[in-house]
Amino acid sequence: MASFRQLWHWLQTATEDAEADAGAAVVEEVVVLPPRPTHPYYPEDVSIPGYAPNELPVPVLIAALGGMLGFALLGSSIVALRVNPALTRSSLAVFCWFMLCGCLHCFFEGYFVLNHATVASSQSLPAQLWKEYALSDSRYLTSDFFVLSVESITVLLWGPLCFLCALTTALPRSPLRHPLRIAACMAHLYGVALYYATSLCELYYAGRPHSRPEPLYFWGYYVGFNLPWVVVPLLVLADSFATVTSALRALDRVGGALDGFWSREGRPTTGGEEEPKKTR
Amino acid sequence: MASFRQLWHWLQTATEDAEADAGAAVVEEVVVLPPRPTHPYYPEDVSIPGYAPNELPVPVLIAALGGMLGFALLGSSIVALRVNPALTRSSLAVFCWFMLCGCLHCFFEGYFVLNHATVASSQSLPAQLWKEYALSDSRYLTSDFFVLSVESITVLLWGPLCFLCALTTALPRSPLRHPLRIAACMAHLYGVALYYATSLCELYYAGRPHSRPEPLYFWGYYVGFNLPWVVVPLLVLADSFATVTSALRALDRVGGALDGFWSREGRPTTGGEEEPKKTR
Numbered sequence: 001m002a003s004f005r006q007l008w009h010w011l012q013t014a015t016e017d018a019e020a021d022a023g024a025a026v027v028e029e030v031v032v033l034p035p036r037p038t039h040p041y042y043p044e045d046v047s048i049p050g051y052a053p054n055e056l057p058v059p060v061l062i063a064a065l066g067g068m069l070g071f072a073l074l075g076s077s078i079v080a081l082r083v084n085p086a087l088t089r090s091s092l093a094v095f096c097w098f099m100l101c102g103c104l105h106c107f108f109e110g111y112f113v114l115n116h117a118t119v120a121s122s123q124s125l126p127a128q129l130w131k132e133y134a135l136s137d138s139r140y141l142t143s144d145f146f147v148l149s150v151e152s153i154t155v156l157l158w159g160p161l162c163f164l165c166a167l168t169t170a171l172p173r174s175p176l177r178h179p180l181r182i183a184a185c186m187a188h189l190y191g192v193a194l195y196y197a198t199s200l201c202e203l204y205y206a207g208r209p210h211s212r213p214e215p216l217y218f219w220g221y222y223v224g225f226n227l228p229w230v231v232v233p234l235l236v237l238a239d240s241f242a243t244v245t246s247a248l249r250a251l252d253r254v255g256g257a258l259d260g261f262w263s264r265e266g267r268p269t270t271g272g273e274e275e276p277k278k279t280r
Numbered sequence: 281m282a283s284f285r286q287l288w289h290w291l292q293t294a295t296e297d298a299e300a301d302a303g304a305a306v307v308e309e310v311v312v313l314p315p316r317p318t319h320p321y322y323p324e325d326v327s328i329p330g331y332a333p334n335e336l337p338v339p340v341l342i343a344a345l346g347g348m349l350g351f352a353l354l355g356s357s358i359v360a361l362r363v364n365p366a367l368t369r370s371s372l373a374v375f376c377w378f379m380l381c382g383c384l385h386c387f388f389e390g391y392f393v394l395n396h397a398t399v400a401s402s403q404s405l406p407a408q409l410w411k412e413y414a415l416s417d418s419r420y421l422t423s424d425f426f427v428l429s430v431e432s433i434t435v436l437l438w439g440p441l442c443f444l445c446a447l448t449t450a451l452p453r454s455p456l457r458h459p460l461r462i463a464a465c466m467a468h469l470y471g472v473a474l475y476y477a478t479s480l481c482e483l484y485y486a487g488r489p490h491s492r493p494e495p496l497y498f499w500g501y502y503v504g505f506n507l508p509w510v511v512v513p514l515l516v517l518a519d520s521f522a523t524v525t526s527a528l529r530a531l532d533r534v535g536g537a538l539d540g541f542w543s544r545e546g547r548p549t550t551g552g553e554e555e556p557k558k559t560r
Contacts, residue, residue, distance in 0.1 A: 143485065146426045149477035153470070175528035179462055179521045186466035190433070194474065197429035205423065241459045244524055247531050248455035254534055 039120075041138035043208045048141045050121035054128045061129050065108075072103050080170040091169055097232055098166035098184070105159030113155050116143050136211045136221030137199065146198050150191060158187045178240040185233035185240070192229045319400075321418035323488045328421045330401035334408045341409050345388075352383050360450040371449055377512055378446035378464070385439030393435050396423050416491045416501030417479065426478050430471060438467045458520040465513035465520070472509045 039051040054061070076099045081087055087095070111126040112119065119127045119134075120141045134140040139147040165184050168174035199222075203209050211218045319331040334341070356379045361367055367375070391406040392399065399407045399414075400421045414420040419427040445464050448454035479502075483489050491498045 145478050145481040145485070146474075148485075149474055149481050153473050153477060157473075173532055175525040175532070176521075178528065179459075179524045182459055182462045183466050183517075186463050187470055190467055190470050193433050193437075194426075194429055197433060198425050201425040201429050205425065205428075237463075241456075244459045244528075245455040247528050248458065248524075251527050251531050251534075252453055252455070254531075 040212065041134060041141060042210060042212050043138070046138055046142060048120050048138070050118075051141070052121050052123065054131055055123050056125075056128055058132055061125070061132055064125055065129055069100060069103060073099055076166070080166075083170055084172045086172065087170065094181075094236060095166050095169040097236070098162045098169065101184075101188070102159050102162035102166060105154050105162060109151050110155045110159070112140065113148070113151050116140075116148060116151075133221055133225070136217040136225075138210045139199070146194075150195065154191065158184065158191070161187065178244050181236055181240045182244075185237040188229045188233040189237070192226050195226060320492065321414060321421060322490060322492050323418070326418055326422060328400050328418070330398075331421070332401050332403065334411050335403050336405075336408055338412055341405070341412055344405055345409055349380060349383060353379055356446070360446075363450055364452045366452065367450065374461075374516060375446050375449040377516070378442045378449065381464075381468070382439055382442035382446060385434050385442060389431050390435045390439070392420065393428070393431050396420075396428060396431075413501055413505070416497040416505075418490045419479070426474075430475065434471065438464065438471070441467065458524050461516055461520045462524075465517040468509045468513040469517070472506050475506060 039046075039048045041048060073096050077092060077096060080092065080095050108126060108129070111124075112130055115122065115127065119130050122128075130140055137147075161180065161184050165177070165180050168177040168180055199210050211222045319326075319328045321328060336344075353376050357372060357376060360372070360375055388406055388409070391404075392410055395402065395407065399410050402408075410420055417427075441460065441464050445457070445460050448457040448460055479490050491502045
């Protein structure tokens with residue numbers, strides 16, 4: 001019960017307006033408080049050795065990341081449309097989604113996996129972006145074993161898988177497209193589910209939040225920035241399930257019709273092409 | 281480097297013969313050692329309040345679990361063969377695999393999720409099985425947040441998904457069979473990868489092993505008991521990928537042939553049945 005009260009109190013704080021914080025800053029000057037932590041991350045007693053505050057303002061960081069990603073997506077879309085001019089709008093959107101995922105996984109998260117021990121003290125662009133994001137999840141600055149494991153697997157496996165999904169989407173008539181999409185979407189959905197679950201589990205059972213309680217960080221960064229990896233994979237998964245089941249059903253019907261035809265007409269002995277693999 | 285030496289030392293111990301332990305027990309009586317932990321789990325300083333040693337011997341525990349699972353598989357196989365007498369041997373094997381997974385996820389792991397706080401002190405059959413397994417991974421007795429999260433998701437999502445895979449395997453001509461199998465196999469593969477990665481990450485970076493170093497526990501329980509969830513999903517995944525891509529390719533060929541036919545003969549205006557969903 002105690003842990004539930006703690007969780008409830010923390011969530012209430014997280015949903016309150018940021019106004020309260022402005023008031024608290026004034027009180028702080030009057031009341032004698034214990035020494036302030038040397039960093040802005042939660043839980044306040046977490047150790048982040050060598051932490052150096054960001055030098056660049058947030059809009060500049062976001063514009064830099066957005067600019068690079070936008071450039072990568074635009075460039076790859078132009079190439080994709082040259083390779084396959086018949087690419088529909090929805091296919092182009094799926095292509096862009098998987099290119100975005102591949103770039104984030106291999107480069108942005110790849111930087112984290114290679115430099116997780118020095119991110120807190122670094123002033124490189126990706127390090128500053130990670131420090132800003134870590135306001136909503138300090139595990140990114142403490143080399144948390146779960147975060148390090150999930151990010152390593154994401155960089156090594158899911159990044160290349162996303163690029164493969166983008167490639168098979170751009171190529172005309174690739175039959176690997178849908179099974180690969182199902183695999184990638186499952187990886188994203190499970191990854192996000194575990195990412196949310198481990199953090200909320202620690203908040204519930206140990207009363208230790210990893211996010212600052214301001215709505216911007218909890219709802220904006222922690223929930224909001226990860227939510228697309230729930231919504232989009234669910235949509236793509238539903239589409240791929242529909243396509244694959246529809247194709248298997250259609251093939252079963254064609255097979256049934258041909259069986260009826262061959263039983264009347266006699267099956268040709270030199271068919272040339274091999275039969276497609278049975279679906280059972 | 282220090283952590284790498286620790287890891288190397290621990291792995292050497294884990295691969296040595298169990299003979300060394302017998303020798304160590306003799307030495308222990310002569311040399312004055314720090315107080316022994318009140319439990320047999322690693323790391324030795326981990327707190328497991330209320331731990332009560334198992335009352336049943338290991339062969340009895342394993343026989344009990346094996347008996348129950350065998351009974352469930354035999355019963356469900358008989359039902360499956362009544363529902364679909366044309367079920368091939370390989371389909372029956374896949375059916376049994378997913379039934380086994382579903383039972384373990386929903387009942388054995390479900391027990392853990394509901395009782396994780398009291399497993400260490402309980403003498404129920406599943407609790408004793410979990411205490412035996414925890415010799416290879418003490419996180420199951422410490423309500424570790426990652427283990428609790430991964431097990432909760434497994435019980436709530438992957439258990440029912442496995443039963444659905446078994447059902448669609450048993451039913452004749454279910455087109456949902458292969459997409460569902462791809463989803464379940466990805467869940468198993470990612471789950472095991474993270475399970476191994478988080479534990480080995482902590483061993484490498486913090487030098488904290490969760491498994492006793494004897495080969496039986498590390499190689500037998502920790503590696504061996506989880507390895508089937510790498511090998512079988514890889515095989516099933518490869519088969520489902522082959523079937524789905526083969527079906528999509530065959531359908532594309534049929535579609536191309538029909539397009540050629542319709543362009544010569546004129547497409548009928550009252551087709552009756554709707555066309556299958558385009559695969560692009």
